[in-house]
Amino acid sequence: MFSRIFRAPEGDNGAAPTADAPVVAAPTVTHGSAPVGPTKIAARDVSVFYGGKQALYDVSLDIPDKTVTALIGPSGCGKSTFLRTMNRMNDTISHAKVTGRIEMDGEDINARSVDPVLLRARVGMVFQKPNPFPKTIYENVAYGPRIHGLASSKSELDGVVEISLKRAGLWDEVADRLHSPGTGLSGGQQQRLVIARAIAVEPEVILMDEPCSALDPIATAKIEELIDELRERYCIVIVTHSMAQAARVSQRTAFFHLGRLVETGDTEEIFTNPRERRTLDYITGRFG
Ligand SMILES: Nc1ncnc2c1ncn2[C@@H]1O[C@H](COP(=O)(O)OP(=O)(O)OP(=O)(O)O)[C@@H](O)[C@H]1O
Numbered sequence: 001m002f003s004r005i006f007r008a009p010e011g012d013n014g015a016a017p018t019a020d021a022p023v024v025a026a027p028t029v030t031h032g033s034a035p036v037g038p039t040k041i042a043a044r045d046v047s048v049f050y051g052g053k054q055a056l057y058d059v060s061l062d063i064p065d066k067t068v069t070a071l072i073g074p075s076g077c078g079k080s081t082f083l084r085t086m087n088r089m090n091d092t093i094s095h096a097k098v099t100g101r102i103e104m105d106g107e108d109i110n111a112r113s114v115d116p117v118l119l120r121a122r123v124g125m126v127f128q129k130p131n132p133f134p135k136t137i138y139e140n141v142a143y144g145p146r147i148h149g150l151a152s153s154k155s156e157l158d159g160v161v162e163i164s165l166k167r168a169g170l171w172d173e174v175a176d177r178l179h180s181p182g183t184g185l186s187g188g189q190q191q192r193l194v195i196a197r198a199i200a201v202e203p204e205v206i207l208m209d210e211p212c213s214a215l216d217p218i219a220t221a222k223i224e225e226l227i228d229e230l231r232e233r234y235c236i237v238i239v240t241h242s243m244a245q246a247a248r249v250s251q252r253t254a255f256f257h258l259g260r261l262v263e264t265g266d267t268e269e270i271f272t273n274p275r276e277r278r279t280l281d282y283i284t285g286r287f288g
Contacts (some may be wrong), residue, residue: 043060043101046100055259065235085098187215207236
């Protein structure tokens with residue numbers, strides 16, 4: 001467990017903090033010193049334009065496997081835009097243009113030979129608002145494996161549904177009502193159902209865009225515990241507005257501001273000893 005009490009800077013001129021400046025606590029880092037895996041995704045000079053407006057500027061970032069990487073920064077800084085470049089979700093926005101290169105396991109994900117539908121199975125995504133299909137719990141999870149041909153029999157499909165729900169920490173709560181509507185679950189359960197749905201197609205990467213922002217603190221704590229368990233198996237990237245959450249769940253943190261990647265590093269380092277003034281100001285709540 002790491003935490004650091006910062007003295008908030010006096011001004012924006014880079015002057016050293018003074019003894020009179022208010023003291024602000026940076027969030028406590030929980031798993032920030034856990035080892036990170038080899039690079040899974042490598043982004044190089046990635047820029048994104050929406051029509052004539054540039055939203056991201058030359059972002060280069062390595063995302064390690066078997067690790068939770070948190071993308072933090074003030075509203076509108078480009079976190080979600082960057083997240084979407086990793087499974088080509090920006091392709092679905094007609095006026096969006098992505099330049100630069102993104103490799104997954106050394107392969108250019110924007111190459112013509114890459115089918116975006118298959119890519120999105122390998123790189124699953126969980127959104128802010130839980131979005132189960134208007135189908136049963138079972139069907140929500142079985143749908144993907146069925147269309148991707150990942151189960152050859154009903155019993156195999158049953159097994160995939162069970163293991164996915166177990167990995168998403170939901171099995172015990174739904175085992176006796178698999179054929180009830182997914183939309184009948186609580187918000188936190190729905191979010192775990194969506195995670196089970198992503199897991200069912202055997203992804204390598206799970207992208208999460210503020211997955212807890214619509215949840216209460218108890219449901220949030222469950223999702224955070226789940227994220228911590230999932231990192232043993234997957235590369236996870238999470239966009240969060242909550243610095244406390246970034247500090248609790250991630251091992252790597254990337255701080256964005258005004259469309260640029262300002263700083264990235266071990267979460268422990270970013271929250272206890274950031275190199276950049278803007279990072280310090282953000283994590284101590286001076287702006288955001
Ligand atoms: N579909 C879109 N069309 C046009 N502009 C967009 C679109 N999506 C995002 N933008 C703009 O791109 C910039 C970055 O937005 P983005 O949603 O990536 O930021 P963010 O850091 O995730 O913000 P927030 O924390 O508020 O979700 C913003 O100026 C936003 O208005």
